[in-house]
Amino acid sequence: MNRIRTQCALCDKKFIRRCSQTFTFESKELANAYQPDEVEKSANGDYFVPKIKSNERPFSLVLPPPNITGTLHLGHALTATIQDVLIRWQKMRGRETVWVPGLDHAGIATQVVVEKRLWKEKGLRRQDIGRERFAEEVWKWKKQKSSTIREQLRRLNVALDWDREVFTMDEARSATVTRAFVKLFDLGLIYRADRLVNWSCVLQSTISDIEVDHVALDGATDLTVPGYDRPVRFGVLANFAYTVVGSREEIVVATTRPETMLGDVAVAVHPNDSRYSHLVGKRLRHPFRDDVIPVVADDFVDPDFGTGAVKLTPAHDPADFEAAKRHDLPAPQIINEEGRLTSFCGDLEGAKRFDARRTVLDRLADLRLLRSIADHQTVVPRCSRSGDVVEFLVRAQWFLACANMAETALNCVEDFRLSLEPRHFEKQWSDWLRDTRDWCISRQLWWGHRVPAYSCSGGGGRAWVAAESATEARRKARAVLDCAEDDVVAAQDEDVLDTWFSSALQPFSVFDQKGDLERYYPLSMMETGHDILFFWVARMVMLCTQITGVLPFREAILHGIVCDARGRKMSKSLGNVVAPDDVIRGATLPDLEKSIADSYEAGLFTEEEFVRAIKTQREAFSAGIPQCGADALRFTLLTHNVKSHFVGFDVSECHANRLFCNKIWQATKFTLFWCRQVEDRAALRDLAEASLMDRWILSRLSAMVRAVHAAFESRDFYVATTAIKQFLYYEFCDIYLECAKTPLRDAGNVEVAKRACLTLLQCLDVALRCLAPFMPSLSQHLHERLPRRWNVGQDRGFPQELDWDDETLEKDVERARDVVVALRRLKKTFNVSAKHDAQAVVVTTDAALPLFAPTMRDLTGLRGLAVATAPPHDVADYIEDSASGTRVFLKVPPELREALRADxxxxxxxxxxxxxxxxxxxxxxxxxxxxxxxxxxxxxxxxxxxxxxxxxxxxxxxxxxxxxxx
The missing domain is CATH 1.10.287 (Helix Hairpins)
Structure with missing residues (x-):
């Protein structure tokens, strides 16, 4: 490469600083067109990072850890892009930053996919190989997927501190989780109790609310349920009767789950329902048990729904469970962990729950107690991981008492110590925390953090203690059981902790190096999707504040859910998921179909999802996905208001932004070419005064910088991307470049040409630094090629706000642009081209408009354009139009007029x-x-x-x- 050392001697006081430094410039030719893969592989993440000069506290972020269940989707890309833009902006301002990457072990989700793969590849269940070997299989999966996810993030060109990467089940994080559990247990906040929980019969585990999909059905619908050879019908309401003991009266109840009537312990009615008030306290005969059940009065019953009488099955329905506690009723379990009926159900013991449904209806009909069966709108709870229909079971589980922590989290928003963006989530925050229940934190899985609780026995007693080891458990149990430590037998609980428990500790658990916690905690902010506001953000606030005594962050930005071009949420079930890699590198239709097939083979798709995904891909991307590059993808994601509930993504829009990248590329190539041409004409120090259009574009540059600064402060990134694109695409490329061609080509006026070159360079220098957080690769590639001998390009920090505004001039140019638009419209309408040598006359009394005659001529491509106060004398040869009160006349050849009349x-x-x-x-x-x-x-x-x-x-x-x- 040709290295040139030159002394800069430019000295315009208004538009450029004096410089007496010596710079080294590497002359590198730009390719003919922008190729994202070539540009992005050569990017250097430290290019736009000046020396740390800020006295502010370090800016610290934690990337919400992706699950190791598969590859990244556009939601991950959006999160990573938003955080990366913030990090790069802070770095360019000279502030120290830390951004911690990590991965989440994703207990249930990971166990499900590894089990599916184990079955597909080896025909084995986890129970066939045991817990230890199964854990080995999961760690192999983790190694494979973590490498894939890491590479995907690198392709997004994010400036993560990779040397700080963590995993929620690595040694340091596991130790933190154990210490946190023990501390909370010893404070009396963690306890063990029998409660009704969401249970997946397929997973053999409790699942959290976030893992339950509530599927709405309008009526009778057949759903595929794991473990059943044929679909199961839901959305049907059965009415059947209970007879009153010692009477001919009956009470008719309605249910969508007839099989649960085997566990009914009462029928409830509203206290003020006159239809049943005389029956309250009476007994009803259970048709399948040698037993009677009472009629009870309870306010939770809606007298206007159905028959106004509700059957109570406490062990399998949350509302019934609470009602049974109020009336001191038993809660017999009729469905076990495998989804089969228990011995309480007599001769139906062992039957599958949904097979028993048909049997119960048949027997009710035989007893003439079945009154009707009809379609009914209902909601079916399904496990998002396994597709199983969720069962509600009473189980001994570990719970975290949340009342006091929830109050603290509520208060910190109400007294403005924590801000939520968008602000409307404050109401949801308040509603959820005021109504929060204790959190079930245990799961019956083999993959996850083992609950550090030990069942200890000794001295004739038994007690649960929390400890970091069995030795410590025996020591702690000694005092509780009042016996010698050697007499204590300690057995650790087999359950694991809910994944969200370890994730909730992320803000401080990632800092395990000496001094890091004091320096970087609390985080500067948290940025994540609004769909996990309560499952993650609220729990981080509650647990981190409880354990450290300090809020984990003071600002939470909540972005929307990424949707496809039709506004639908991206999901496997719809088959409309777009992978970031396919957008970055491009993908043919066969590539897309192979990716789906690979996921299906790996057990990540059901057959139904596979067929649907293939169909959707063929409809949406029949020609594949064009290569767009990471910069275009990042920019496209942030052209939308990320704080909206949904964030749309359209591949065609992303491809348009890839063309925008090429527009910037060509503008830079044009500028560098003319800088070399002008340098050959005369010494650099000779400069003309800035022209009207020089001053105009610099005024627009100043406005753009101001808008971008404000957008970053308010976290409204779409405002910044809009301002940058408006400036670079429309004002700089479409207007100023066209106007600059005339002085650049004027060999007789070198000073004016040099002024145009300098203005071009100044605009590119500042605009590329504004663009750098959004498009780091392209910005670096172009910015490092700006010729330093023109005293531009040496500043790599984020631009300071400029004072080059000229509102009067901008209004004058706007009026001239209106004239240009009108003339271009006339030219297009009549198909006037350069070969017609067309003339135009602009009639106006505006004193400023004649100054822009050369500009209007350049932008319209007309050979002749005059500004006058009266129409042309041969006005019959012209076509007239108007623009902002100004009359414009275009001379159109007769043959073009006749052609238009015919059309x-x-x-x-x-x-x-x-x-x-x-x-x-x-x-x-x-x-x-x-x-x-x-x-x-x-x-x-x-x-x-x-x-x-x-x-x-x-x-x-x-x-x-x-x-x-x-």
């Missing part, structure tokens, strides 16, 4: 068809019930279609009007 006949027919379609759309959208029945996506699509129809009709009207002019 108008065809356009009139088109307008008729468009008008009919518009009437049809208006009628549909104004119809009764449209607003209630049409989905949000449909209403948006319809509105866009109506706007497009009206735009086409207006365009035809405009063309028709012009065709009539003489």
């Amino acid at each position: 108008v006949l065809r356009l009139r027919k088109t307008r008729g068809k468009l008008a009919k379609e518009l009437v049809k759309m208006d009628k549909m959208m104004s119809g009764d019930g449209y607003a209630a029945k049409a989905s949000a996506d449909a209403r948006k699509a319809h509105s866009e279609k109506v706007a497009a129809l009206r735009e086409k009709i207006n365009r035809i009207n405009y063309i028709e009007r012009l065709s009539r002019e003489k």
